[in-house]
Amino acid sequence: MSELINNSEKRKNLLKHLILQLHSGEAPEQVKERLIQLLNSIPYNEVVEVEQQLIAEGLPEEEVLRFCDIHTAVLDGSIDTSTAKSVPNGHPVDTFKQENRALEERIKRIELIFQKLGIATEEKTNNYLLQLQYLFNELSDVDKHYLRKEYLLFPFLEKAGITGPPKVMWGKHDETRELLKAAREALSHAKGATKEELATVISLVLQPALEAIEGMVMKEEEILLPMALDTLTEEDWYQIYVETSVYGFCLIDPQEEWKPESTASKEPVFLPGNAIRLSSGSFDMNELEALFVTLPIDITFVDGNDKVKFFSHSPKRVFERNRSILGRDVRLCHPPQSVHIVEQIINDFKSGKESKAAFWISNFKGRFVYIEYTALRGKDDEYLGIIEVTQDITDFRKLEGDQRLLSYSSKS
Incomplete structure (x- = not known):
């Protein structure tokens, strides 16, 4: 040829x-x-x-x-990918590949258990079946990997006129999801099965699920990802990067951050629907509001300029707050006899000398109250402000022994 x-x-x-x-x-x-x-x-x-x-x-x-x-x-292994572009750590393609390595590691562990099942005692067999259930539950995390492809990567490929491979891959994703569902269902009923029955389950139900995942890994790394790297701009990849946490990661928790040097884009703060994105997930605004109202602690945030910027408004706050304090210098929110303590905390936190200060009151309206001030620092350790957390721990101090059974509290 x-x-x-x-x-x-x-x-x-x-x-x-x-x-x-x-x-x-x-x-x-x-x-x-x-x-x-x-x-x-x-x-x-x-x-x-x-x-x-x-x-x-x-x-x-x-x-x-x-x-x-x-x-x-x-x-498999036959396509020439020598011209494929390399990517830096933290790039969406790097994350996809890290997830693939994690998937392959689980598959190797599963296949090793398959080998051991053939010669295992009944007690060992039950133990191996529990391990398989756990590992197949972990493999089901691949759904997040597929969702990011379907809703983040594929739309950019389609905009570039590449529609065939995404459609075929999406279909294979759905097949794999069904195979994993069948595998989990089979394992949930496998206890007490004979070795012959287990061998049948492995060959007809479990192994096909593993082969489907492995096949998709190959398609991604030898076809899809190199093609996407040739097609998408760094601006496209950055949009994918900042949306990734919405769907979550598959079996890994990436530590590397990535931002292309050539893009002028700023990371968007808000998602569609007035939701706010954080580094470890996102909230709808109603969810975020409900979270701070429901938390069993009171939170007050003083920014880097010593202004009160936020407080949680739980109906059961220990210390009353109202919105008139927002924007006020925190020193003006305390009685004169305690301002010197506030001043010292601010100075020690800003200088980096200290980062935490705790107080407690043993009898505040009959309750035991714990108060903790913590310096808020950014990624480069820059001072951003102070978080005050207050909690009524009266009932916690009464706890003894263990509570291991479900028991709903009657307290609202």
Whole structure:
């Protein structure tokens, strides 16, 4: 096939012809062999173009989806990805790949348990089944990985005119979700099964779920992600990055932050629907308001300029607050005899000498009250203000022994 090396159009035409032959069932082993030979010299983007063309020319998406597993077996490790771009730590592609490594690690552990089940005693078998239940529950975290692709990555590809691969992959996501659901259901009823019955469950239910996840890992890393890196701008990737925490991460908690140097974008603070984004998730404004009202502690925030900026307005606050204090210098919110303590806390926190100060009152209207002041510092340890947290701990001080059974409190 040396005549194809520098001829993209001929490569794609031949690949298209071979895939159609494979789909029609013509000498599958011989066709697969020719496909592998061709794929050793064809860039990943041409594989995607051919799939896109087949869908555009009328090959039903269901048909492409039905034979997708055949493609996976043929393409695995055979596509040339040497031209794929590298990405820095924290980039959305880096996160996708870290998640894939975590998925593969769980799959290896599961397959090791499969091997042990064949020679395990009854007691060991039950233990292994519990481990499998736990690991398959962990694998179900892949749903967040797929959701980020479906709702963050795919829309940018579609805007660029790449619609075929996302549609096929979305279909495979749904298949994998169903396979994982079936696997969890089978494991929930597997206790007491014979070794023969377990072998059947493994081969017909559990193994297909693992193969589906592994197949998608290959498709992502050899086709989807390199193609996306060639297609999306850094601005696109940054939008994906800042929205990622809305859907959550799969099995990992990334520590690296990423912001492209070339983009002038600022990270948006608000999501659609008047929700606010934080580094570890997001809240609808009504949810955030309800959270601060419901928390069993009172919170007051004094900003870096010593102004009262926020307080939680729980109906059971220990110390009364009203909105007239907002914007007021915190020194003016305390009686003269205690202002010197407030001043010292502010100075010690600002200088970095201290970061926490605690007080408690043993009899405030018959209650034991704990008050803690904590310096609020940013990512670079810059001083941002002070958080005051107050809590009525009277009932906590009375606790003894353990409370391990469910018991609803009658107190409202």
